[in-house]
Amino acid sequence: MKFPKTHTLKEIAAIIGSQYVGADDFPVEGMNEIHVVTPGDIVFVDHPKYYDKALQSAATIVLINKEVECPKGKALLISDDPFRDFNKLTKHFSPFMAANVSISESATIGEGTVIQPNCFIGHNVTIGKNCLLHANVIVYDNTVIGDNVIIHSGTILGADAFYYKKRPEGFDQLLSCGRVVIEDNVGIGALCTIDKGVTGDTTIGAGSKLDNQVHVGHDTIIGKKCLIAGQVGIAGCVVLEDEVTMWGQSGTTSGITIGAKAVIMGQTGVSKSVEGAKTYYGTPIDEAREKMKQFANLKKIPEILNKLNKDER
Numbered sequence: 001m002k003f004p005k006t007h008t009l010k011e012i013a014a015i016i017g018s019q020y021v022g023a024d025d026f027p028v029e030g031m032n033e034i035h036v037v038t039p040g041d042i043v044f045v046d047h048p049k050y051y052d053k054a055l056q057s058a059a060t061i062v063l064i065n066k067e068v069e070c071p072k073g074k075a076l077l078i079s080d081d082p083f084r085d086f087n088k089l090t091k092h093f094s095p096f097m098a099a100n101v102s103i104s105e106s107a108t109i110g111e112g113t114v115i116q117p118n119c120f121i122g123h124n125v126t127i128g129k130n131c132l133l134h135a136n137v138i139v140y141d142n143t144v145i146g147d148n149v150i151i152h153s154g155t156i157l158g159a160d161a162f163y164y165k166k167r168p169e170g171f172d173q174l175l176s177c178g179r180v181v182i183e184d185n186v187g188i189g190a191l192c193t194i195d196k197g198v199t200g201d202t203t204i205g206a207g208s209k210l211d212n213q214v215h216v217g218h219d220t221i222i223g224k225k226c227l228i229a230g231q232v233g234i235a236g237c238v239v240l241e242d243e244v245t246m247w248g249q250s251g252t253t254s255g256i257t258i259g260a261k262a263v264i265m266g267q268t269g270v271s272k273s274v275e276g277a278k279t280y281y282g283t284p285i286d287e288a289r290e291k292m293k294q295f296a297n298l299k300k301i302p303e304i305l306n307k308l309n310k311d312e313r
Contacts (some may be wrong), residue, residue: 001177001199002030003093009061009075012042015092016085021067022075028061031089033219035237035255036200042089044082083165087175090199094177097123097141110147122158128184140196146184146206154191157182161198161218161236174198176218183207189214189230205242217254229266241276263288 009026013019029040034050037043037059044063045054054062055071063077063085070076079085103109103121110129115121119137128147133139137151140158151157157180164171178197182188182204189212196202197219204216205224214228217236222228224242233251234240241260252258252270259276269283281288 001032001090001094003028006040009077012061012089013077016063016077016079016088018063018085019067019078020076021070021078022061026061026075030199031086031093032059032199033197034059036197036219042077042086044086046082083172083174090175090177099123104141116153134190140180143180143182143196145182146186148185149182149187151188152190152192152212155188155193157194158196159193161195163198163218163236178202178219180204183224186210192216195236211248223260244276 007028008024009020009022009028010024012028027040028042031042034043034054034057037057039058039060041059042061042063043054043057043059045051046065051068060074061077062074063079063082065079065082067078099122102119104123104125106123107121107125109127112130113127115133116135118135119133121139122141124142125139127145128149130147131145131149133151134153136153138156143158160176161174163174165174176196176198178199179201180194180196181201183206185207186204187209189210191212192210192214194202194216195218200219202216202219203221205222205226207224208222208226210228211230213231215233216222217234217238219236220234220238222240223244226240226243227245229246229248231249232246235252235254237255238252239257241258243261244258246264247266249266250264250268250270256270256273258264258270258274261277262274263279264270265279265281265288268281268285270285274280274285279288280286282291
């Protein structure tokens with residue numbers, strides 16, 4: 001998330017009540033998760049395991065729970081609880097705005113677009129031309145929808161990321177202030193759920209088609225002309241390159257990449273990044289032909305055991 005204007009390090013420190021290392025007027029332009037940070041952004045880190053990754057990232061302001069040596073050209077915000085203070089900044093710069101109408105007055109809706117009864121369109125939503133939103137579609141604030149998009153009933157765009165910190169008293173949610181971006185000519189089936197980014201965008205690329213009951217996690221990027229069949233679950237921060245196909249009930253872990261034109265067969269668990277232009281199957285995942293050979297060999301085990309028993313006798 002980029003702020004509406006550039007703030008100083010001193011101003012940001014005052015919002016969260018923290019100490020800081022750096023010039024008072026050090027520029028702060030936004031806040032983002034580590035995988036999408038750019039210069040001028042704040043990134044938070046609260047575990048020594050990830051200190052180096054955060055300090056060496058593109059972010060120039062690091063919200064951290066220990067005073068460490070500050071890299072050249074960067075600044076530090078010293079906090080006893082960076083997770084909590086990152087949420088404070090989210091609430092300050094992207095506060096929740098209650099709605100009192102079904103279609104917000106701040107929404108922009110293109111010519112020829114049809115919105116069926118009982119839809120909800122939140123604040124600052126943009127919908128392009130010649131779209132069709134069937135009944136009971138929910139579009140949260142700041143979502144962007146391109147031209148010629150069809151969304152079927154019961155689908156929800158922009159729910160919060162599934163992102164929590166475990167504390168002694170329970171789970172503390174990391175607040176989401178990102179968006180969902182749906183590009184042109186996308187088709188989304190009924191009862192799909194597409195979560196917004198924590199600080200960036202969850203994106204569905206132009207021409208991609210999602211079947212019913214598909215879940216897309218926060219900050220995931222689905223490329224152009226992908227096919228996603230029913231009951232597929234895609235975790236957060238995943239990249240599907242162009243023309244990937246995922247068949248029914250397959251799913252992924254977070255933070256992986258599926259290469260262009262890969263095919264993921266039904267009920268496959270994608271637990272690691274995989275190359276494009278290949279077909280995959282199974283859990284653990286493998287190339288489909290290799291997995292089928294493994295299954296064929298497994299079927300031979302009883303025969304082999306019987307032969308070994310006879311030989312022993």
